[in-house]
Amino acid sequence: MSDNPTDITHERILNCSIVLFARSGFHGVSMRQVAEAVGVTVAALYYHFKDKEELYLTAVKHIFNNRLPISAADLREDIDPWQSLDQFIHHFIQTLVADADFQRLLQWVLLDTDTARSQTLTDKVFAPFFAEVTWMINRIAPVQDAHLQAVSMIGLMVFPFESSHVRRFLPGYQLPQQTPDVLTQHIINLLRGGLLGVANESKS
Amino acid sequence: MSDNPTDITHERILNCSIVLFARSGFHGVSMRQVAEAVGVTVAALYYHFKDKEELYLTAVKHIFNNRLPISAADLREDIDPWQSLDQFIHHFIQTLVADADFQRLLQWVLLDTDTARSQTLTDKVFAPFFAEVTWMINRIAPVQDAHLQAVSMIGLMVFPFESSHVRRFLPGYQLPQQTPDVLTQHIINLLRGGLLGVANESKS
DNA sequence: GTCTATATTACGATAGAC
DNA sequence: GTCTATCGTAATATAGAC
Numbered sequence: 488m489s490d491n492p493t494d495i496t497h498e499r500i501l502n503c504s505i506v507l508f509a510r511s512g513f514h515g516v517s518m519r520q521v522a523e524a525v526g527v528t529v530a531a532l533y534y535h536f537k538d539k540e541e542l543y544l545t546a547v548k549h550i551f552n553n554r555l556p557i558s559a560a561d562l563r564e565d566i567d568p569w570q571s572l573d574q575f576i577h578h579f580i581q582t583l584v585a586d587a588d589f590q591r592l593l594q595w596v597l598l599d600t601d602t603a604r605s606q607t608l609t610d611k612v613f614a615p616f617f618a619e620v621t622w623m624i625n626r627i628a629p630v631q632d633a634h635l636q637a638v639s640m641i642g643l644m645v646f647p648f649e650s651s652h653v654r655r656f657l658p659g660y661q662l663p664q665q666t667p668d669v670l671t672q673h674i675i676n677l678l679r680g681g682l683l684g685v686a687n688e689s690k691s
Numbered sequence: 692m693s694d695n696p697t698d699i700t701h702e703r704i705l706n707c708s709i710v711l712f713a714r715s716g717f718h719g720v721s722m723r724q725v726a727e728a729v730g731v732t733v734a735a736l737y738y739h740f741k742d743k744e745e746l747y748l749t750a751v752k753h754i755f756n757n758r759l760p761i762s763a764a765d766l767r768e769d770i771d772p773w774q775s776l777d778q779f780i781h782h783f784i785q786t787l788v789a790d791a792d793f794q795r796l797l798q799w800v801l802l803d804t805d806t807a808r809s810q811t812l813t814d815k816v817f818a819p820f821f822a823e824v825t826w827m828i829n830r831i832a833p834v835q836d837a838h839l840q841a842v843s844m845i846g847l848m849v850f851p852f853e854s855s856h857v858r859r860f861l862p863g864y865q866l867p868q869q870t871p872d873v874l875t876q877h878i879i880n881l882l883r884g885g886l887l888g889v890a891n892e893s894k895s
Numbered sequence: 896g897t898c899t900a901t902a903t904t905a906c907g908a909t910a911g912a913c
Numbered sequence: 914g915t916c917t918a919t920c921g922t923a924a925t926a927t928a929g930a931c
Contacts, residue, residue, distance in 0.1 A: 493914075510804060514718035517906065531915050533908065591802070597853050598798055600714060609860040617861050628886045634863030635877050636886060638851050646846025647839075649801050649853075656813040657821050659838030673839050681883045682832045682840060697896075721924060735897050737926065 497535050500525050504546040509588035512595045513543050544604065547592055551612040554582050554589045557619050568626040569679070575623060576644060577671040583648050584667055590648045617641075643674045701739050704729050708750040713792035716799045717747050748808065751796055755816040758786050758793045761823050772830040773883070779827060780848060781875040787852050788871055794852045821845075847878045 503524040507516045522529045536542040561575040620637045707728040711720045740746040765779040824841045
């Protein structure tokens with residue numbers, strides 16, 4: 488919060504950790520690697536964080552709290568639900584494009600089996616995000632199972648990035664598909680009218 | 692392939708490895724742990740596999756080759772495209788439900804940044820799978836970008852499982868949502884008519 | 896083919912000087 | 914607050930007996 492030198496080092500450690508943990512996950516990164524990336528010794532890390540786990544969890548919370556909150560503009564009651572959804576999807580995908588570390592950390596966190604860690608993270612960062620998504624979906628399709636719909640929507644946004652390392656060797660893969668505009672358009676189209684798009688939809 | 696004792700041990704090592712790697716990933720599992728799970732010493736593992744990486748890759752290929760191929764019945768030209776798709780989705784989701792290790796290994800593999808490993812796996816196991824999915828989608832929506840559509844469809848099937856560890860702490864989560872019948876119905880509904888379902892679709 | 900024993904390196908973590 | 918130095922442990926991997 489404040490700007491004294493301690494907090495600055497603290498923050499630099501977090502930023503370096505995020506890059507490493509995003510690339511290789513908790514078990515794939517050693518404290519020695521983190522120390523080298525920061526430019527200090529291992530002992531210095533242990534002055535700021537009591538152990539590796541606390542460092543990891545703090546780093547994850549740090550980036551999630553910065554990237555996951557959604558724009559208040561997307562949640563205005565007076566905006567058309569579909570336009571609202573479009574804005575939100577575009578905004579979130581832009582975040583995924585801009586911050587690959589955030590995207591990959593999300594992927595690592597989903598694989599975490601530690602119940603305590605999962606619950607902490609869920610309560611603190613995922614629950615509010617998920618609630619907003621659910622709220623949006625409910626405005627559009629109030630009778631459906633909002634939880635399942637929200638999961639599908641998040642999957643549609645996230646999976647293209649989760650799978651990109653593999654997909655780049657598959658036929659039909661093109662980088663332009665992953666731009667915020669194209670991807671948002673694609674998802675909205677699917678959410679509005681399914682595989683066949685809006686062609687089959689009765690105009691609303 | 693044959694059934695001599697060597698191959699039996701070979702296979703038992705793979706099966707035990709799969710369980711461990713699925714839970715904790717490559718870096719989260721030690722050769723000691725694998726050896727203990729199999730009931731042999733570490734040295735025995737190195738008789739069968741030249742190093743940890745070869746063990747991991749063989750294990751992953753082994754389970755993927757068993758689980759990923761899709762039923763020939765889903766690909767018959769004479770079956771209604773939507774029915775074909777329904778069968779395929781149901782079949783694949785059933786696999787994900789039945790084999791949590793396969794589901795989690797898939798998640799680990801998507802996180803792998805090693806280009807050589809990714810390419811090998813993609814060529815050998817993902818490409819055929821992806822081609823079949825693309826073929827199905829193309830029968831339904833020939834003009835669309837089949838690659839993107841296929842990614843979305845796979846994401847819709849996979850993400851509910853990828854996220855289940857986190858989602859169980861979120862409001863609206865229920866286990867029945869994850870049964871093959873319910874999930875397949877949900878996805879088909881979304882692919883047919885978007886968020887609002889088939890209500891908006893002109894009857895075909 | 897599997898064992899015991901071990902080489903070698905890396906890991907997380909801490910004590911104590913400055 | 915960061916350093917040097919180090920402890921104890923666990924990692925991957927191999928040599929050689931059986």
